[in-house]
Amino acid sequence: MRLITILLLSSVIGCASTLELAAMRQVEFRFDRISDAQIAGIHLDSLHSAADVSALDLGRLTVAVASKDVPLDLIVHVTGQNPATNKVTARMIALDWSYLVDERETVSGRLSESYVFPPGQSTDVPVVVTFNMFRLFGGTGKDLLNTALALAGQRSSSHTVTLRLIPSIDTPAGRIRYPVAISLDLARAGQ
Numbered sequence: 001m002r003l004i005t006i007l008l009l010s011s012v013i014g015c016a017s018t019l020e021l022a023a024m025r026q027v028e029f030r031f032d033r034i035s036d037a038q039i040a041g042i043h044l045d046s047l048h049s050a051a052d053v054s055a056l057d058l059g060r061l062t063v064a065v066a067s068k069d070v071p072l073d074l075i076v077h078v079t080g081q082n083p084a085t086n087k088v089t090a091r092m093i094a095l096d097w098s099y100l101v102d103e104r105e106t107v108s109g110r111l112s113e114s115y116v117f118p119p120g121q122s123t124d125v126p127v128v129v130t131f132n133m134f135r136l137f138g139g140t141g142k143d144l145l146n147t148a149l150a151l152a153g154q155r156s157s158s159h160t161v162t163l164r165l166i167p168s169i170d171t172p173a174g175r176i177r178y179p180v181a182i183s184l185d186l187a188r189a190g191q
Contacts, residue, residue: 037152040064084120
């Protein structure tokens with residue numbers, strides 16, 4: 001009798017885990033946009049070239065380059081779309097991510113906030129990315145500014161930028177990590 005109870009309980013937990021994993025696997029993740037991009041505290045949203053930088057901001061960038069600490073801060077917005085045909089709400093409890101430039105991991109992190117993906121709805125998942133551009137690219141303030149503008153999606157670039165995602169879901173059997181990383185090309189929104 002005890003063995004039958006254990007087998008039935010394992011079966012129920014296994015079915016629930018399978019349903020949750022199946023629901024999460026149907027969620028499509030897409031790159032939406034980049035927002036709040038800054039280099040060394042200089043907001044990039046209104047800049048298109050080095051000529052648009054004020055004297056004060058140019059001085060700030062020069063000091064950052066001299067100290068070899070030129071932070072690039074941006075938010076990558078990822079949209080998770082659970083298809084309407086999926087009748088189960090998917091729930092992500094964590095997201096491991098890696099930001100790659102030219103196939104080289106620049107920075108990685110983990111979102112520990114839970115996100116739900118109801119059937120037929122899109123959910124915004126903001127990923128905050130921060131790294132020292134000088135360490136990765138070196139160069140002058142103008143070069144770094146132009147690269148930052150390209151990474152922020154405000155000008156064309158020869159760099160490939162990828163965001164890799166590994167979602168985790170909570171199930172009655174415990175946490176399950178998505179079995180395969182999802183790679184998003186950050187050069188194309190809505191891909």
